[in-house]
Amino acid sequence: MHIDNSNESIDYSKVRYLLGAAELHQLPDDEGIEVAFAGRSNAGKSSALNKITGQKNLARTSKTPGRTQLINVFNIDDSNRLIDLPGYGFAKVSRAVKNNWEKTLSEYLQTRRCLKALVILMDIRHPCKDMDVAMIRWSLAAGLSVMVLLSKSDKVKQGERAKTTRAVKNTLKPFVGPDSELLISPFSSLKGEGVSAVTSFLNNTYKKGPLQT
Secondary structure (H helix, E strand, C coil), rough: CCCCCEEEEEHHHHHHEEEEECCCHCCCCCCCCCEEEECCCCCCHHHHHHHCCCCCCCCCCCCCCCCCCCEEEEECCCCCEECCCEEEEECCCCHHHHHHHHHHHHHHHHHCCCCCCCEEEEECCCCCCCHHHHHHHHHHHEEECCEEEHHHHHHHCCCHHHHHHHHHHHHHHHHCCCCEEEEECCCCCCCCCCCCHHHHHHHHHHHHHCCCC
């Protein structure tokens, strides 16, 4: 995918929290463009959102996996939004709550027409778990642009980062079709690695304009 850096970038420091939705009908009107952040419960989605926007407390972070239990909506402007999806994986919640998360997440991904792209975070030390691969495979097949952030890259040495990035690319390569868009980048909320790559991906997505019907 070609990323156009020639135009003025979006100012993500102006992003503001709008609401947390437990059900899809609580979301804003299905208009404009949304980019959703997804990942396992311990992948660092909230930290990534905070780093990208330059706001320490925009998205709540916790050492307890699974704290994000709602679809959290953040306004960039009147037309564009960032979405923080409930984490999937080993969150210590009841089976009933987990089932509801999975149902809501599935419905959002399948029915939300303004959803144009997914940013999927995977811990660089434990990439490509079954749910990660399933999410990426489905998103590409659905025609969404996808960026994979290999989070917590500061936890491994540079050589290991490069090796893991290559391995992830090889694992996901079979799912990338002629019309698919997939980018992969190491990412560190602590060191800032990958921030420019993901902001460029976001800029490119929002500049495409809303879905025409």
